[in-house]
Amino acid sequence: MAAAEEVKFSLKVVMIKGRNKVLYAEIDSDFADVILSFLTFPLGTIARLFIKHYGNTPILGSLNSLYAGLFNLDGSHFGTEAGRLMLLNPRNASQFLCSTLKLQIDDTPPIKFFACRTHKCVSVYYKMRCLCPDSTINEIWIDDFFQYLFRSGNGSVFTAKTTTFVLTDDLEMLINSPASIFQILRRNFIEDANTLEEKTLIVGLKEIMELLxxxxxxxTPLTDMVLPTRTMAATLDGRTKYIAPAKYESDALPRTRTQTSQNMSSNSKKINVKAFVQKSSSRVLLAQSRHDFIDFLFSMLTIPLGRVQFLLGENTCGGSIHNLYRSISNSETANYMKATTRLLEPLLPQGYLSLNRIFSLKEELPPSHYKGILGPLPIPAKSWIDPKGKGSFVKEARTLFVVTDDLVVSTPSSISIISTLNQMKIPISDVEERELGIGMEEASSILQASLTSTYALTNGLKPFLKRQPKQEK
Structure with missing residues (x-):
């Protein structure tokens, strides 16, 4: 397969003359599959790709800083080194399916499977060791996964191979038909076809990253991709509006699907957090917590973007990804798609669920057979080793952690806390402590704020601070 940098697409776009705006683009099934695969990416993968391509500049709320804090946190706080690697390079449960895409922007190493010599213990991480007398680790060939890969190798991934689509500027994907074109024209109040012009563009990895x-x-993500001179201004404008609000005015809870009983997590216990709040502005300066809240925050990086959309509903981000998500279930478009459940409700890879989870998440089933010399041989379910160690990524210990407003996790330092207060020119008398229990509502609000704001704790927890009595001195 060609390197990602070498793959190119020919894209025909229709633009509105004199307005520097793309109306729509005609895309084939290969291009459609690539952009639909965005929904299978874990949030940690997106954060890592953005850091790789754009540096540490905040792009998506507080995800960059959450990922950076994870990267810098000492490995001794994690149950296993494999668990830390799972968070830094979260795997895509649809990785084998996505490996047939014409262009792959997710460079996470492919999954390999390992077993001890007796094959009584199986792992997806080489460094995991079992308790068998002979714990020599050998790579094994998983029969289920590769049969699935070969069966899916018909040249298409999520869409019918011969189908073409039109992609609007705000990422609505429609079947390429006269009805769709007239719908787009009417929606944009286009009366005269002479006001439109066509251009054919060659796009590759750089442009796809811009689109993501x-x-x-x-x-207007399509316009931002097609017109590079607009990209920086559009991105900066987007950050101003969606990522870094100067005021904290919204006290409303996010409208989420997670508040329905069918989506409630089986883990109803609330996680206790102590928030330090500036009284004059209601800004959360930092939070103090134990391992369980940190484990929850880091676990957000493992959630696929499509599952985030499923959990939070529309307006998850300040962008247009929800239009692409919604297009998949469109009655007409759905007839030309496949594997839609992997886009609308993507699973976590096997072994990724943490004991400290709050959201209703599901893992894929582990492979049931490996390829032996004489044919497929079964893998008992109890053979699989939990790569995290004891059910959670962050080790349970008598350790306190500090979380900043933009979700940087660290261990407490009196000097850094005093320095922060000095830099922000906040008097001690303007700071109060508040105790909070983080459950489903609070977790949903933090997740949504982490995608849209560099004030993730403030915007995520402010609706709940008013419900809690102030701590008496």
């Missing part, structure tokens, strides 16, 4: 970025922060 813009889909999460812009209302």
């Amino acid at each position: 970025k813009a889909s999460l922060v812009s209302k």
Whole structure:
């Protein structure tokens, strides 16, 4: 397969003359599959790709800083080194399916499977060791996964191979038909076809990355991809509006699907957090917590973007990705798609569920057979080793952690806390402590704020601070 940098698409776009705006683009099934695969990406993968391509500049709310804090946190706080690697390079449960895409922007190493010599213990991480007398680890060939890969190798992934689509500027994907074209024209009040012009563009990895970025922060991601001179201005404008609000005015809870009983997590216990709040502005300066809240925050990086959309509903981000998500279930478009459940309700890979989870998440089933010399041989379910160690990524210990407003996790330092207060020019008398229990509502609000704001704790917890009595001195 060609390197990602070498793959190119020919894209025909229709633009409105004199307005520097793309009306729509005609895309084939290969291009459609690539952009639909965005929904299978874990949030941690998106954060890592953005850091790789754009540096540490905040692009998607507080995800960059959450990922950076994870990267810098000492490995001794994690149950296993494999668990830390799972968070830094979260795997895509649809990785084998996505490996047949014409262009792959997710460079996460492919999954390999390992077993001890007796094959009584199986792992997806080489460094995991079992308790068998002979714990020599050998790579094994998983029969189920590769049969599935070969069966799916018909040249298409999520869409019918011969189908073409039109992609609007705000990422609505429609079947390429006269009805769709007239719908787009009417929606944009286009009366005279002479006001439109066509251009054919060649796009590759750089442009696809621009489209992924813009889909999460812009209302016109296609225009931002096609017109590079507009990209920076559009992105900066998007950040101003969606990522870094100067005021904290919204006290409303996010409208989420997670508040229905069918989506409630089986883990109803609330996680206790102590928030330090500036009284004059209601800004959360930092939070103090134990391992369980940190484990929850880091676990957000493992959630696929499509599952985030499923949990939070529309307006998850300040961009347009929800339009792409919604297009998949469109009655007409759905007839030309396949594997839609992997886009609308993507699973976590096997072994990724944490004991400290709050959201209703599901893992894929582990492979049931490996390829032996004489044919497929069964893998008992109890053979699989939990790569995290004891059910959670962050080790349970008598350790306190500090979380900043933009979700940087660290261990407490009196000097850094005093320095922060000095830099922000906040008097001690203006700071109060508040105790909070983080459950489903609070977790949903934090997740949504982490995607749209560099004030994730403030915007995520402010609706709940008013419900809690102030701590008496």
